[in-house]
């Protein structure tokens with residue numbers, strides 16, 4: 001048997017190969033509407049509704065750094081990123097299973113913290129955690145969540161429905177999560193340097209003031225799935241023509257939408273919702289905040305397209321920005337920058353900043369998303385438990401599906 005390294009073909013080619021192997025099983029489920037290739041798999045239910053299913057894996061040292069990530073946040077994020085994939089189908093999440101691989105440096109109390117975080121946000125999203133599996137792990141902590149949701153067949157939204165002339169919209173703000181990650185990575189290094197220089201130091205006494213970066217750090221550690229946007233769509237009878245959640249950055253997700261819909265797009269840099277907090281952090285790192293927005297990822301906002309006829313329906317949803325227009329495929333996927341130059345987003349080389357951050361740019365020009373798989377392999381990192389006072393739990397006991405908040 002030959003030995004091909006995964007790095008030789010890349011993750012997307014690997015998924016293609018695996019998809020080929022499982023393809024013969026798909027015909028055994030006559031109700032399967034969509035297998036690999038969207039945010040969720042889609043299955044027809046006898047009641048005329050559609051079931052949507054997604055799964056995500058979080059692995060220590062790939063997706064998070066245990067030394068510096070609050071465990072409660074980790075549990076919460078594991079649920080939120082899965083709910084986000086359900087939202088990307090314009091569906092309502094119903095229930096999830098949480099499985100965990102445990103290394104022997106994890107205590108019972110630590111595991112409880114992870115599940116407390118998961119349970120807290122599950123309550124907010126109005127979903128039940130119905131089971132899972134636990135196992136020993138020799139390579140660090142592993143968390144896998146599988147989630148199931150439901151949607152009326154008339155409301156299902158795939159990545160593939162965008163049409164030339166549609167408006168391109170994004171909820172919330174983008175780039176902030178990556179800005180938070182940058183701060184956390186720097187803080188982690190400072191912490192490790194301090195420990196190295198002071199080997200006798202009591203590590204629990206280490207403190208850092210990250211208060212000025214609070215908004216960005218919070219977005220990174222505790223992203224919220226935009227279930228409020230989906231609820232709004234249902235209330236006003238708006239069905240986006242295509243939708244995806246922003247796990248890899250607006251630029252990357254836009255390319256997915258365009259490839260799946262066989263269209264082109266032009267977005268405007270000036271319309272990208274990037275907060276001043278994000279710009280201040282990117283300036284501090286001598287980076288470009290626009291790059292964070294396009295390719296940083298993990299914002300878990302919704303990127304979607306609507307027919308221009310639905311513009312009025314969208315107008316009462318405040319936390320959304322129209323950033324561009326869908327064009328014919330021949331127009332390519334481009335961003336008009338602040339100077340009026342159209343930059344090709346298909347080839348990263350069109351924008352010199354794109355090549356400076358190796359962490360930002362994985363080869364996803366030819367992406368083939370596996371349902372529920374998160375392709376980002378950012379090293380999530382540093383976080384100081386002592387100083388980071390999370391204060392975003394003001395609505396923690398509300399089922400946000402039932403309580404739309406704008």
Ligand SMILES: [Mg+2]
Nearest residue numbers: 039085245247
């Ligand atoms: Mg997704």
